[in-house]
Amino acid sequence: MTASEVQNSHGFEPRIVAFVCNYCTYAGADLAGTSRLKYAPNVRIVRLPCTGRVSPLFILKALQQSADGVLVSGCHPGDCHFTSGNLHARRRWTVFRRVLDFVGIPEERIWFSWVSAAEGGKFADLINDMTDSIRKLGPFSAYDAMLSEAGLVRSTVQELIV
Amino acid sequence: MSIGISIERAKSMLAAGEVSLIVGYAIGSTNDRRRPMLATNVDDAAKLVVDAACVDNLAMYTTRVGEAKRVGIFLRSSGVRAMNVLAAESQIDPTRFVIFAFDVDASGNVSAMEGSSLEEFRDRLTRDVVDAETSATIAKFQAMTSAERFAFWRQQFSKCIKCYACRQACPMCSCRRCIVEANQPQWICPSATTLGNTEWNIVRAFHLAGRCVECGNCSRACPVGIPLHLLNTMLAEVVEDEFETIVGRSSDQPAVMASFKNDDPQTFIK
Numbered sequence: 001m002t003a004s005e006v007q008n009s010h011g012f013e014p015r016i017v018a019f020v021c022n023y024c025t026y027a028g029a030d031l032a033g034t035s036r037l038k039y040a041p042n043v044r045i046v047r048l049p050c051t052g053r054v055s056p057l058f059i060l061k062a063l064q065q066s067a068d069g070v071l072v073s074g075c076h077p078g079d080c081h082f083t084s085g086n087l088h089a090r091r092r093w094t095v096f097r098r099v100l101d102f103v104g105i106p107e108e109r110i111w112f113s114w115v116s117a118a119e120g121g122k123f124a125d126l127i128n129d130m131t132d133s134i135r136k137l138g139p140f141s142a143y144d145a146m147l148s149e150a151g152l153v154r155s156t157v158q159e160l161i162v
Numbered sequence: 163m164s165i166g167i168s169i170e171r172a173k174s175m176l177a178a179g180e181v182s183l184i185v186g187y188a189i190g191s192t193n194d195r196r197r198p199m200l201a202t203n204v205d206d207a208a209k210l211v212v213d214a215a216c217v218d219n220l221a222m223y224t225t226r227v228g229e230a231k232r233v234g235i236f237l238r239s240s241g242v243r244a245m246n247v248l249a250a251e252s253q254i255d256p257t258r259f260v261i262f263a264f265d266v267d268a269s270g271n272v273s274a275m276e277g278s279s280l281e282e283f284r285d286r287l288t289r290d291v292v293d294a295e296t297s298a299t300i301a302k303f304q305a306m307t308s309a310e311r312f313a314f315w316r317q318q319f320s321k322c323i324k325c326y327a328c329r330q331a332c333p334m335c336s337c338r339r340c341i342v343e344a345n346q347p348q349w350i351c352p353s354a355t356t357l358g359n360t361e362w363n364i365v366r367a368f369h370l371a372g373r374c375v376e377c378g379n380c381s382r383a384c385p386v387g388i389p390l391h392l393l394n395t396m397l398a399e400v401v402e403d404e405f406e407t408i409v410g411r412s413s414d415q416p417a418v419m420a421s422f423k424n425d426d427p428q429t430f431i432k
Contacts, residue, residue, distance in 0.1 A: 056368055057349050060361065077424065087422040091405070094427060095371045095419070098400045102303065102393065103364055104312025113432040126432060142312050143357070150355040 014068040014134035016043045016127070019054045021086070024075035024116050031120030039124035040131035043071070050074065052085030056096040059110060064143050066154055069109045069134035071126070076114040086114070108133065109140055165212050168262045168274040172234045173207045181260055183230040185223045187216040198223070212236055212262075214270035219377035221245050221333040224254045234260045239287045240377040243410025244333040245280055247373050250415050253336045256280040284412045289398060290376060296395055303392075315360065321386040322359035324352070328366065328390055331383035334373045341365060367393040372401050372418025375410050 020026045026047045032039060048054060051074030059070050072093065080086045093112055101107045111130050115123045147154055175181045188199035188209040196216045200223070201207040220235055221244035227233050237245070242263055249256040256279070263275035263283070277283050303311060326342070329335040342350045342362055350365060351358030367390075374394045381391040401407050404427050407418050 057365065060364060061349075064357070064361075077428075084422060087424070087426065088420070090426055090428055090431065091419060091422050094404050094430070095397065095400055096368055097430065099364060099368050099371070099393070099397065101308070102311065102396050103315045103360070104308045104310070106308040107430075111432060112430060142309070146316065146355070146357040146360065150351065150353070150357040152357070 012135060012139055014042050014131055014137075014139075015066055016069045016071060016130060016134060017062040017067040018043050018045045018071040018073060018127075019048055019051075019058055019062075020045055020071075020115075021051045021053075021074035021081075022047055022049055023081040024079060024114075025073040025123065027117035028115040028119045028123040031117065032124045033120075035120045037120055037124040039127040042131045042134075043127050050080065050082050050085035051089040052080075052082065054089060054092075056092065056099075059096070059100075063105060063109065063140060064147070068137070068140045069111065069130060071111045071113065071130060073113045073115050073123075073126070076116055079116060105142065106137070108137060163274040163276070165264050165272045165274045168236075168264065169210050169212060172210065172236075172260075172262055173204065175234055175260065176201065176207050177204050181230075181232040181234040183227060183233045184210065185220050185227070185233060185235040186210045186262075187212060187218075187220075187236065210236075212264055213272055214266045216264075217378070218331075218382065219244060219333055219375075219379045221248070221377070222331060222379060224248060224259065224333070225336040227258075231258065232260060233258055234262060236262045236264065238264060238266070238377070239275070240290055240375045241333070242280070242283050243287050243375040244377060246283070246410040246413045246415065247334065247375065248336065249280060249413035250417060251336075251373075256413055280413045287411060288408055289402070292376075292395055296391060299389070299392055300396055300399075303396075315363075316356060318388045319359040319363055320356040322354060322356075322363065322388060323386060324354040324359060324362065325385060327383040327385060328380035328388075331379040332370070333375070333377070333379070334370055335366075341369070363388070363390070363393070367397060370394060371397045372405070372407070372409060374398060 029045060054072050062070050074086045077087060097107055097110055113126055144154055172184050176184050184201040184207055186199055187196040188211055190197040194215060196211060198218055198220055219241045221237060221241040224245055248254045261278050264272055265275050266272050350361045376394055376398050378391050381389060401418055405418055
């Protein structure tokens with residue numbers, strides 16, 4: 001089933017991959033859950049030790065393989081469990097988002113945020129905002145032709161259709 | 163200072179055994195081209211040529227000079243900056259090198275630059291002026307939509323044959339094992355499909371962020387003419403604008419991507 005067919009039969013639901021740090025944003029997401037906050041089910045959370053662990057390749061691969069949007073989120077500056085992992089990551093993203101933009105991968109699909117363990121509400125709002133925003137942008141299909149040339153297909157499992 | 167004096171000095175140092183290797187240029191496959199030459203004896207050194215046609219950045223040899231105790235090397239300003247970055251990354255021992263730096267002005271006149279050790283070039287060098295065509299192309303990119311830019315690079319990267327000449331020619335690509343050869347896990351598709359090529363070129367560009375000195379070796383080495391320097395120039399501008407850093411000004415400059423400031427820009431972070 002291609003992305004456009006999905007759109008026709010069910011309406012497009014974006015797939016968002018979130019790379020979050022264990023100590024802040026993951027705990028924030030947990031708080032959103034235990035607080036019974038409702039937020040869009042479009043997000044797939046990948047928990048990592050720190051945002052400093054987020055290789056730019058994670059973002060690239062996610063976009064290439066099925067994500068319509070990618071979120072990277074970690075501790076506020078000064079709150080990093082490892083003191084400075086998020087500050088190193090911040091520099092990396094500053095550069096990497098410019099690289100992506102320059103090669104034509106829209107910046108609007110890659111979101112960065114700081115969400116602390118106490119900000120369950122912020123996490124829920126962020127996911128809702130992002131889902132709405134990516135839904136408006138539509139499926140990320142820039143890679144489709146390249147994938148089929150390489151004998152691959154963008155993930156066809158539409159498990160997000162609810 | 164005349165470049166002739168530099169060349170004579172290099173030759174006499176080799177003859178006297180003060181250096182055991184000279185990395186310089188000789189006449190290339192046609193009379194108007196220059197190729198890198200590694201001279202270990204006076205006969206080879208007699209073939210040394212330094213003129214406006216010497217465009218390759220020989221700093222890429224600094225990580226590959228083997229056992230030679232002292233090495234003389236001819237470099238443009240970007241080459242000296244490349245050596246600073248490599249020294250800062252502990253990839254080379256700068257005390258092994260005697261630098262014969264030269265400068266080429268707009269009308270093609272070559273002159274020798276003062277100084278023969280990295281320390282003597284401290285904080286003296288800056289980015290080369292970006293040529294008008296490159297600036298114009300980068301400016302044009304800003305006016306394009308994402309889809310247009312993606313189409314442009316897709317077309318460019320579809321030509322890539324994964325020969326890795328860009329990497330071999332790059333002074334900064336000094337990793338013994340490149341990410342593209344790592345296969346557990348395999349991050350980058352090794353076949354020369356547009357997909358794998360795009361991944362490779364994006365990742366290589368990113369690995370050069372805050373390290374590239376814009377010498378242009380990659381673009382010149384590319385057998386299919388992918389304008390890799392566009393990516394690198396764009397990145398150097400980002401690094402200069404966002405982190406107020408010009409790469410390779412001294413051999414103890416903190417690595418841009420391995421350091422941070424508390425007030426680094428973060429307007430894009432929600």
